[in-house]
Amino acid sequence: MKKGTLLIHNGHDYDPGTGALGVPIIQTSTFAKLSFSEDQEFDYARSGNPTRKALEETIALLEGGEYGYAFSSGMAAAASVLGIFAAGDHIITAADIYGGTYRIFEVFYKRWGLNHTFVDASRMEEIEAALTPQTKAIFVETPSNPLFKITDLKACASFARAHNLITIVDNTFMTPYLQRPLEAGCDIVIHSATKFLGGHSDVISGLAVARNRALGKRIYAVQNSFGAVPGPWDMFLVMRGIKTLKARMEESQKTALKLARWLSSDKRVEAVYYPGLDCFPGKAVHEGQADGPGAVFSFETRTEEAAVKFLSSVQYAAAAVSLGGVETIASYPIRMSHAAVPPLERKKLGITGKLIRISAGLEDCDDLMEDFDKALS
Numbered sequence: 001m002k003k004g005t006l007l008i009h010n011g012h013d014y015d016p017g018t019g020a021l022g023v024p025i026i027q028t029s030t031f032a033k034l035s036f037s038e039d040q041e042f043d044y045a046r047s048g049n050p051t052r053k054a055l056e057e058t059i060a061l062l063e064g065g066e067y068g069y070a071f072s073s074g075m076a077a078a079a080s081v082l083g084i085f086a087a088g089d090h091i092i093t094a095a096d097i098y099g100g101t102y103r104i105f106e107v108f109y110k111r112w113g114l115n116h117t118f119v120d121a122s123r124m125e126e127i128e129a130a131l132t133p134q135t136k137a138i139f140v141e142t143p144s145n146p147l148f149k150i151t152d153l154k155a156c157a158s159f160a161r162a163h164n165l166i167t168i169v170d171n172t173f174m175t176p177y178l179q180r181p182l183e184a185g186c187d188i189v190i191h192s193a194t195k196f197l198g199g200h201s202d203v204i205s206g207l208a209v210a211r212n213r214a215l216g217k218r219i220y221a222v223q224n225s226f227g228a229v230p231g232p233w234d235m236f237l238v239m240r241g242i243k244t245l246k247a248r249m250e251e252s253q254k255t256a257l258k259l260a261r262w263l264s265s266d267k268r269v270e271a272v273y274y275p276g277l278d279c280f281p282g283k284a285v286h287e288g289q290a291d292g293p294g295a296v297f298s299f300e301t302r303t304e305e306a307a308v309k310f311l312s313s314v315q316y317a318a319a320a321v322s323l324g325g326v327e328t329i330a331s332y333p334i335r336m337s338h339a340a341v342p343p344l345e346r347k348k349l350g351i352t353g354k355l356i357r358i359s360a361g362l363e364d365c366d367d368l369m370e371d372f373d374k375a376l377s
């Protein structure tokens, strides 16, 4: 089965009890004991729910892992995965990760004794240099956020294997439709399903996939104990979103590529960051591990004033936080996704007031170009 077919025929094609094509929403907190002589799969909905299980099995299948887990948000997924580590452990972390993930590392887990070193994960030598005897994992996002630095997943995973580290990849920007980190040898994939997987800007949700049973059991222990679990309605919405992922991603990616190419040749634009552009650093590595450049890119205007003006003038793009919806979203990392990163750190990373991140939606590209052109002027 090819990956587009797998999105539809994912083992939950229909409900075996009723034949329903939509996954049944089992809205319950508890399950009556049907027999005291046999074990029962579901007993309390924090521990497990059939609607949630459908999505957990689906994401495991799509990512090529053994076990999937659903959470109430992408941050809950990331925080719960980090919950498998102990005080004194050390994690090598890409510096330009999602701002919220930066915050849980820097503010919370550090306070509880889980240490980290931020590195430029597009440089293997920086990852290697950060290794300590306490290092237990590497945490990356590729392409990174919001400057689209590329981590070589195979090189990273083989370094990790050699040193007994767990490689964790936030695959939100790519989705399993474009990139499957477990196939490159990584161990855990996390997602904000709020973005492309849900796909319609109408649900907050997160996922984690474990390569094997041992890791899966550790994540499940956190999911069940801490209980950052999603409700069944949200699981239904993400299941529904996944069915159209191919059509949405292909179309949005086409638009992103057109917009990025056009902007990179426009005098009003200083730089465009997108692995779909020729001569973009890391393009070859990205193409070796992903089936496309994705639907998100960022660009810099000449001045901060022009960026603010663009964001307040643009008509079809929603000036908003988030990405991966049917509507084009223009976000301002410095004030939105990366507001939690301290100014000095942001400056070091190159996240300036001129930087705008675009998530291409499903509008007609010509309309978006006309709109962007006016907003830049």
Ligand SMILES: *Cc1c(COP(=O)(O)O)cnc(C)c1O
Residues within 6 Å of the ligand: 073, 074, 075, 076, 098, 100, 101, 141, 145, 170, 172, 173, 191, 192, 193, 194, 195, 204, 205, 206, 322
């Ligand atoms: C949005 C996002 C998150 C956080 O997910 P939420 O669902 O908002 O909690 C994590 N990583 C990336 C790359 C994101 O874009």
